[in-house]
Amino acid sequence: MPMEEKIGVYVCECGPNIADKVDIDKVVETISSLPSVNVVERHKLLCSEDGKKFLKESIQKNELTRIVVAACSPKQHEVTFMKVCESAGINPYFFQLTNIREQCAWIIDDKEEATERTIRYIRAAIRRVLYHKALEKKEIEANPDVLVIGGGIAGLSASLLLASGDRKVYLIEKTKVVGGKVREFAKLFPRMEPCSDIISQKIKEVENNKNIEVHTDSEVSEVLGFLGNFVAKVNTSENKAIEQPSKQAIKEKGLENKELELKVGAVVVATGFDMFDPKQLPQYGYGKYDNVYTALEFEKMNAEGKILLKSGKPPKQIAIIHCVGREKVGYCSRVCCMYSLKFANYIKSKLPNVKVSHLYTDLTVPGKTYQKFYEQTKEKDVEFIRAQDIEITESNGQLTINHKGTHNPKPLNADMVILSSAITPSSDAHKLAEMLNISQGDNGFFVEEHPKLAPVSTSMEGIFITGCAQGPKNISDSIVQAQAVAGKILSSIIPGKKLELEVKTSEISEALCIGCQTCLTVCSYGAIYFDEIKRVCVVNEVLCRGCGNCVGSCPSGAASSKHFTTTQLHQEVVEALR
């Protein structure tokens, strides 16, 4: 047992919530009789201003060194009471909140049993708090600069918002130009405005922004570090001279290729997408028949001016096939129906007499504007056929689409077919995932930390995902997400302000560690490294999130989690079972 401590126990009535269901007089009487306890008090509502004042004064008056509060869930008021402890001058970790409301008062019908259980919980908390250790807040300096990987619409949008917040942004693009796939689009759904208006404006803004340093023909080759302190290596073969040479070292690596070393506080992954290759599904005849095009090919053909068959003649009947590859990839790509409708509009405005037929399985036209766009498109004499099991054949240049339609299962003739393929993860996503230590889902897209609570963060703190790299989405949603990322970064790293680190991290005893590295393999955050000289594992407290998986895995008992040590938990268990 640790040395003599002065323990105070405070039982909250929580108005009638606890008082009605638990015999608080009996609790106070029983706990008071324990030899280790100095003060036992009850209060009507300890989380109220009056209650907090009472608690603070009582701690100070009695010169207490350990505090137990028996009240509600720690999810509700643990932080509240820790702050009171701090203001009363004792380390906030010399405190234990035991949850007698959710775990006794509200779930145990019999008052006597609820009272007995309450006493048990308080005894366990008293025992645990005796083994608590003082923990101190830790802070580190953070670099406010940002690395953005990918110069598509998402990367550009994130860069612009970050730069407007006075952050230095390094925008790395692997192709020769920024703008991404959107550059190829003539118009945007649903307003059919010229795409160049939007993308050219963004590109110009980025190029003119002195806070953004663009590197085209460049690829990130290594990223090391953690939130606030990343070091990235970038291989670049760009020809243009960098107008303002960065302060970072530029090492010559041959005549054309250079390696840049960039120091940043956060990384944005905006690496976009690829398209499902319809050659994987031979029933569509892509690559076999002349006039079967992918969506991107058709987009390009239209942007170049004329919609023509391979023979050079204008088409008479065009079929647009939706959901190409959807079953194979296992998800709906969210934008194909809309860009397919856009294609119908392209065709009708250039060749009003061409017959356009959509073959779809399910139409995805969500939101406040898309339904109208669909209806307007339909009015332009565009046919919609619900079809399944599509198979395309050709004879004498005439394409025939055989299908099992719900209403109209007749084979359909066309001289041009456009395949609206699924959006797939970028082909080098796995390389990036490995380099950044972030996860890919079953479908290959990068996985957000939590779909609702942390939708643009990843498991690696300081690395964010946006745009189609995170999952298929339209341009508007990509921009929204890019701005969300910028917002996260602007609010989490503030110039001149240090970053507060998780206090309840793991630690590994150098004396006990046998160097087996089991902990290293179970850590999701790359927070443990192996010290080759000392032959022991070491926790990087900046990366550690305090889950304790390493502790659960350690065969030698060298790993322990602060504030959840084996001793603390064991003592709590022992007393709860007594």
Added chain:
Amino acid sequence: MEKEFTPKIVGFLCNWCSYAGADLAGTSKLKMPPSLAVIRVMCSSRVDPVLVLRAFLRGADGVLIAGCHPGDCHYEKGNYYARRRFALLKSVVETLELDSERLQLSWVSASEGPRFQQVVTEFTEKLKKLGPNPMQEKTSM
């Protein structure tokens, strides 16, 4: 009349899902037998096998480990590690001549108050049938 046997269960609940699920059961006023002692841990993967075995040696009639559903772990994949350790631990528990049914792993999410109630109630019923931890008698001798 002899008082009915109420098993003593130690429940290691992960902070993010199961503890929150237990809280929800509480705020929903779902009634449960007074058998469970909740021990909050940050992640089900923190549950060191030693902690479980010590609980049995100290007379727990049952030990419950509860964490996030597969795929939902707050720490990405801690619950998968918990599951593997649990599978191994079951056989260790058998070597202590304890019925391995006394050790249970359940997934309870933050929104599953009724499921938490069900898990606790059913586990309690099961332990009532199994009777008190036989080691309790041995160690007290």
